Amino acid sequence: MIHWNALAQVTIATLISTVLVVVAVSFGILALNRSTGKTLDETEPGEVSTPGRPLWWRLVGYGCLTFAGAVVLFGIYLIVPQFH
Amino acid sequence: MTAALFTVILVVITALIFDFTNGFHDSANAVATAVATKAMSPRVAVVLAAVLNVTGAFLSTEVAKTISGGIVDDALVTPAIVFAGLVGAILWNLVTWLLGLPSSSSHALFGGLIGAVLVGAGFAGVHFDVVVAKVLVPAVAAPLVAGLVAALATRLGYWISGRGDQKQMNVGFRYGQAVSSSLVALAHGTSDGQKTMGVITLVLIVSGYQASGTGPAFWVVITAGLAIGLGTASGGWRIMRTLGHGLTSMAPLQGFAASTASTAAILSSAHMGFGLSTTQVSTGAIVGAGLGRRGGKVSWKTARRMVWAWLVTLPAAAAVGAVAAFVIQIGTAGVVAMFVVLLLASLAIWLIARRNPVHAGNVGETEPPPLPTMPPAAPAALVMPKKRKKKKKGKKKKGKKKGKNRSGPGTR
Numbered sequence: 001m002i003h004w005n006a007l008a009q010v011t012i013a014t015l016i017s018t019v020l021v022v023v024a025v026s027f028g029i030l031a032l033n034r035s036t037g038k039t040l041d042e043t044e045p046g047e048v049s050t051p052g053r054p055l056w057w058r059l060v061g062y063g064c065l066t067f068a069g070a071v072v073l074f075g076i077y078l079i080v081p082q083f084h
Numbered sequence: 085m086t087a088a089l090f091t092v093i094l095v096v097i098t099a100l101i102f103d104f105t106n107g108f109h110d111s112a113n114a115v116a117t118a119v120a121t122k123a124m125s126p127r128v129a130v131v132l133a134a135v136l137n138v139t140g141a142f143l144s145t146e147v148a149k150t151i152s153g154g155i156v157d158d159a160l161v162t163p164a165i166v167f168a169g170l171v172g173a174i175l176w177n178l179v180t181w182l183l184g185l186p187s188s189s190s191h192a193l194f195g196g197l198i199g200a201v202l203v204g205a206g207f208a209g210v211h212f213d214v215v216v217a218k219v220l221v222p223a224v225a226a227p228l229v230a231g232l233v234a235a236l237a238t239r240l241g242y243w244i245s246g247r248g249d250q251k252q253m254n255v256g257f258r259y260g261q262a263v264s265s266s267l268v269a270l271a272h273g274t275s276d277g278q279k280t281m282g283v284i285t286l287v288l289i290v291s292g293y294q295a296s297g298t299g300p301a302f303w304v305v306i307t308a309g310l311a312i313g314l315g316t317a318s319g320g321w322r323i324m325r326t327l328g329h330g331l332t333s334m335a336p337l338q339g340f341a342a343s344t345a346s347t348a349a350i351l352s353s354a355h356m357g358f359g360l361s362t363t364q365v366s367t368g369a370i371v372g373a374g375l376g377r378r379g380g381k382v383s384w385k386t387a388r389r390m391v392w393a394w395l396v397t398l399p400a401a402a403a404v405g406a407v408a409a410f411v412i413q414i415g416t417a418g419v420v421a422m423f424v425v426l427l428l429a430s431l432a433i434w435l436i437a438r439r440n441p442v443h444a445g446n447v448g449e450t451e452p453p454p455l456p457t458m459p460p461a462a463p464a465a466l467v468m469p470k471k472r473k474k475k476k477k478g479k480k481k482k483g484k485k486k487g488k489n490r491s492g493p494g495t496r
Contacts, residue, residue, distance in 0.1 A: 022237035026244035029256030033248040
């Protein structure tokens, strides 16, 4: 009566996709933060800049964000029947 | 035009009205968090939510199939019974909306349908095993899963982001939140848009216009998607204002983790054909995100109130649906009478709501809602701001707790 299999799939899919996306985005934002000491568009005078190699951090940052986006798109791809 | 066709058309229109109220009622919830954190302007947020709602409606049809071919026996049900079920759902929705009870539109729909079928077609008309497997069990499981996952993700997110500058990280998470909460609007379109498709398909099947066991037709998908999108576009402002203030007690990272978990849980459940309540899953995720933060607190009093509303909605809407099913047994006159009752009730609510219009211009104002009501506890109001240490000062300004009385997920 209870669809244990479907429930397990929902649980695992939710767990994996959420953790992947949140961890990737957190790392991405952290890396971008390291790259300049300032994130995205907000810069304030007197802000402490983190030492490091800016370009490298920036690449890692955007890489992480792209990965998170790819996880989301893959998840949507999986549930749309027209793609299969 | 035959009486049967007349009923079918009436049911399709009523179902689309239900869909409209659903978008009106719920979908702006998602994006309101991003407005509260100023990641998006209200105007952009409402339009985006509406567009994503429509898009979401095209993603899947599994939930629609659960409704059209699962929970009731389409050999025993008539269009008039489906109509009675819809009347039950809409009337219950309107009443709870007026009283500010945080009820689920989805459970109102299931309840109304079940009540009407029990009266109109007897016990054999309802497939209780499917109701348990695809409605009741997921209603308990999905919010729990979303909550646990959101708690874990929040914990991990804080662990990682604690190594950066908090103020700057928050700016980044605000963008993340804007994106993830837009995805909740997409998931809402997928999950709730399909419920209307399911009802329309059900009535087409039981009246012989469509073969039993088939999914929704393309025009059904389009009209249902547009109805929910239009509802979002027209009702969004009011909800934005109600929600925008109760929600600020969440840090951007928590909001981001919560809406990501909600999206994942709603979309994966929709894929399995589970008829979930989007509101319930979001609430679970928000409680989880609140608990996931070290020292985070949750207003269990508010949470208990919401749990009561969940428990009551299905049977209450079933009762209204059952009464409507009695009335329509008179025949077409009964159907017309119920439709008139429905229109009058909607008109009354609209007039009450109109006394204090909310639009893009005043969405940011902080007056309490005009109704003498207790708006549903905002999902986010469940999370109490915690007393912070100095080093987290970037989030300090967001932690102001508002009166819980006007923090509901939008009653207007």
